[in-house]
Amino acid sequence: MRENQARISWAHPAISPSFPDGQKRLAEQWLSAITADVARGDFIDPNASRTTFPEFAEKWLASQSGDPNTRASMESQLKLHAFPRIGSRQLGSFQPSHIRQFVTQLEETGMSGSYARVIFSNVRAVLSAAVEDGCLRRNPCNSRTVTPPAMGSRRVVPWEPERVFAVRAAIVERFRPMVDVGAGCGLRQGEILGLSVDDIDFDSGTVHVVQQLKLSLSKAVFAPPKGGKLRDVPLPDPVAGALQEHIKRYPPVEIKLPWMRGNGQPVTRRLIFTGPNGGHVWRTSLNEDHWKPALAKAGVIPKAKSREHAAAREHGMHALRHFYASVLLDAGESIKALAEYLGHSDPGLTLKVYAHLMPSSRDRARKALGKALRPQDPQG
Helix, strand or coil, rough: HHHHHHHHHHHHHCCCCCCCCCCHHHHHHHHHHHHHHHHHCCCHCCCCCCHHHHHHHHHHHHHCCCCHHHHHHHHHHCCCCCCHHHHEEEECCCCHHHHHHHHHHHHHHHCCCCHHHHHHHHHHHHHHHHCCCCCCCCCCCCCCCCCCCCCCCCCCCCCHHHHHHHHHHCCHHHHHHHHHHHHHHCHHHHHHHCCCCHHEECCCCEEECCCEEEECCCCCEEEEEEECEEEECCCCCHHHHHHHHHHHHHCCCCEEEEEEECCCCEEEEECCCCCCCEEEEEHHHHHHHHHHHHHHCCCCCCCCCCCCCCCHHCCCCCHHHHHHHHHHCCCCCHHHHHHHHCCCHHHHHHHHHHHHCCCCHHHHHHHHHHHCCCCCCCCC
16 A cells, blocks of 8 residues: 555655655555546646646647637637636636636627627637536536526517518629528528529529538538538429529539638539629628628618728528528428428527417417318309
C-alpha cells in the first residue's frame, strides 16, 4: 500500500503539499483521499483547475473541426457575451451560482431568448470539455438549480396567400420562381440558391434537396443541406410549371465552387438561379437589392427613404417556409411527414415550432360534421 501511495504522490509532484514534522497521519490521509479520487476518476489536477475560462475556451475553439462558420460564430459569441461576464474565473472555482448569475445577465440584455440559449450552450460545451480534460469535477451548467435562458413566447405567424402572391408579383422576374420554390416546396434560402437542374425530376414531381449555396468565412461554397439532411420533396404542378418556364428563359449555368470549405474540392453544379452576369447569386445582394424592395412594394415593410431598408428578420425568405408548413398542416399533413419535407432531424422540433398552427380537434369535428350533415343533392 505504501509503495502504491508513494507512486501516486510521485506521479503528481506538482500537487504534493508540505506537511510539518510529526504530521505523518495527515499526510497519509491526504494521500489516501487522492488515491480514492484517482480510483473513482474524480481526480482534478490543481494546476489544470487554475486555468481560466477564457484560456481554456480559446484552446478548445482552436481544436474544433467541422464547419468553419460554426467555429467562427462560437468564437464571436463567447468573446462578445461570455468572456466579459464570466471574466478570468478559474475553472476549479466554478459553482452553479456563477452560472445562474451569468444567465440572469444574459436575460437582462434584452437579447432574444433563442440567441441567449445559443450563448449558454456554448459555455456549457466549453465546461463539458473542461470536465472531460480533468480540469473541472462537474459541469455547473448541468446543475438542477440552473435554468437555461427563457425562450419567450414568440410564435410563428405565417403569411396569408395574398401576401405571398403580392411579394411574388413585386420581385424581379428573374427571381420570381424563388418564391414559388420557397412557398411550394419549403426549401431554405441557401437550398434555393444552390438548386441544380439535375436535382429536379419533373416526371415524378420530386425535388431532391442535396445541397445548398452558403458562405464559409465570406467565401461562397456548395455544402450539404443544414444538418446534412438530404431529402426528397414533392414538386407541386404550379411550381414545376414556373421552373420549366424559368429554365427556358434563363438556361441553367455551370458554376464551380469549393465543397463545404473555401479550400475544399471544387465541384460543378448547373444552377437554376443565377445573377444577370452569369454567376451565382449572393445572398446579401438578393436580400438587399431584391427581396426587401419587393417586401416594401407589397406593403410588408415600410418603404426606405434611402437605399437601405429596415431590418426585416421575421419577413426574410424563411417566411415562405413557414407558409409552406402552415398550408400542409391545415390540409391535415402529419408532423412526421412535414419534418421530413422541411429537413428537420427531429419531428419534435417541428412540433415545437408549428404545433399552434395545427387544426384543433374541434375544428376537425366541425368540418367533418358539417360535411356529413349537409343535405345531399337528390340529383347527385
